[in-house]
Amino acid sequence: MSLGGQEIAPALFLAPMEGITHSAFRRLLSDYGGYGALFTEMLSAGAFLQEKTLESPYTRRRPCEGKVIYQFGASGREDLEAVLRKVESLAPDAVDLNLGCPAPKIRAHGWGVSLAADFPRLRTVLERFRRAWPGTLTVKVRLGDDPERWREGFLERVRLFEDLGVDAMTVHARFSGEKLKRRPRWEEFAWIAARTRLPVIGNGDICAPEDLVRHREAFAPLAGLMLGRIAVVKPWIFRAFAGLPVEPPDHAELWDRHYRYLLEDMPPERAFGRLMDFTYYYAKNFLFGHELYRGVQKARTCEEIREAALRFLEAGPTPNRGTGVSFT
Ligand SMILES: Cc1cc2nc3c(=O)[nH]c(=O)nc-3n(C[C@H](O)[C@H](O)[C@H](O)COP(=O)(O)O)c2cc1C
Structure with a gap:
């Protein structure tokens, strides 16, 4: 796709x-490739100035x-x-404004869906972004607040x-109140894409290339x-979505590589929570993955997380077969 005049392939x-x-984590993904661009996590605009x-x-x-797109x-x-x-x-390939996060602490800051819902403030913030940032500018939105009456407000924002x-819009196809x-x-x-000339990037529970075939329309x-x-x-x-060959991973090696990358980048006290978060999701690869997550939850240090994770992963855990993963 073309994003602000630059080609993102695959899209x-x-x-x-x-x-x-x-x-x-982005470094870990780069070991596999298959993507077109990676987003940072949401960065607080205020804190960014101190960073x-x-x-x-x-x-x-x-x-x-x-x-890399900085959000x-x-x-x-x-x-x-x-x-x-x-x-x-940092030479971002694009800058993105978060208009879709509904978490209470984010709303309390006036970010995410709080900014999206406040039309005059949204206009001012976007005008300032556009004036100050000459490069590619994207936004990430949800559908809106009210599942009964969202279309008009959505189109007004579009x-x-x-x-x-704005050069492109990511749509996370849920309402603000939806988990x-x-x-x-x-x-x-389809309804959204037919009503805008902006490229639309779709998001939400897209888990396997088969989803695209089954829901082609x-x-x-x-x-x-x-x-x-x-x-x-x-x-x-991403390799599977890009149609590239996919080798079955050595799970213990992959988990440990992410651990090493993380500890190269940040002190253990910061890495700790991030290892937990990563392991929570990684555990979904296995039939009894909850045992992996339960094991690491008892750990008090990064080293203990590593010991617990590798004990589970090196024992040859039973994989979750098929597309396997469900977030519901
Ligand atoms: C742990 C976690 C952190 C997230 N942080 C952000 C964020 O910083 N900015 C953002 O726009 N969305 C954030 N999201 C939402 C995701 O970008 C995405 O819209 C959502 O997970 C649905 O996509 P998925 O089903 O492919 O995961 C977060 C989601 C999760 C699970």
Whole structure:
């Protein structure tokens, strides 16, 4: 797909995921490839100004990562002009504004869906982004707040994105009040894509290439696809979507490589929670994966997490067969 004049091929994106899509995880994905671009986790626009961005484990990028899109959470109270000047030193392939996160702490900051719902503030923030950032600008949205009456408000925002020169839009096909366990509304992609000239990237529970075949009509109008949790469970999954050969992974080796990458990038006290988060998803590869996760939950140090994880993974655990993974 063309994103702000640059070609993203394949049109496959790693979703921004707080606690997960730091540079060490992006490095792990780059060992497998198959994607077109990787999103950072959401970066607080305010905190970004204090960050040593070329060294920070969240904002630094390695050449092996390929195209990286920096996502920001912003309310408009920040010095956005300074943020966007500063991000230039990282040479982002695009900058993305988070308009879809519904978590209470994010709403309380006035970011995510709170910004999306406040039309005048949204306009001002986007105008400032567009003026201060000459490169590719994207947004990530949900469908809206009210499942009964969302279409008009959604289109009003799409017109705003078009008028202000946003280059593409990711649609996570759920409403603000819907948890990630709820079935996403893929059937809305076609309705949305038919009403905008912006490239639409579809997101939400896209777990296997077979999904695209089984739901061809839903996915055909999309310019690109974004994968989130499934890429944590199977960091090699983009290869399958890109039609590249997929080797069965050595799970213990993969888990340990991610551990090493993480501890190269950040001190153990920061790596600890991130190892937990990664292992929670990685455990879904196995029939008795809850035992893996339960084992690491007892750990008090990164080294103990490693011991527990490798004990499970080196014992040849039974894989979850088929596409296997369900987030519902
Ligand atoms: C642990 C976690 C952290 C997330 N953090 C972010 C974030 O920082 N920014 C964002 O726009 N969405 C965030 N999301 C939402 C994902 O980007 C994505 O929209 C959602 O997981 C649905 O896609 P999936 O079914 O492929 O996982 C997060 C989701 C998860 C599970």
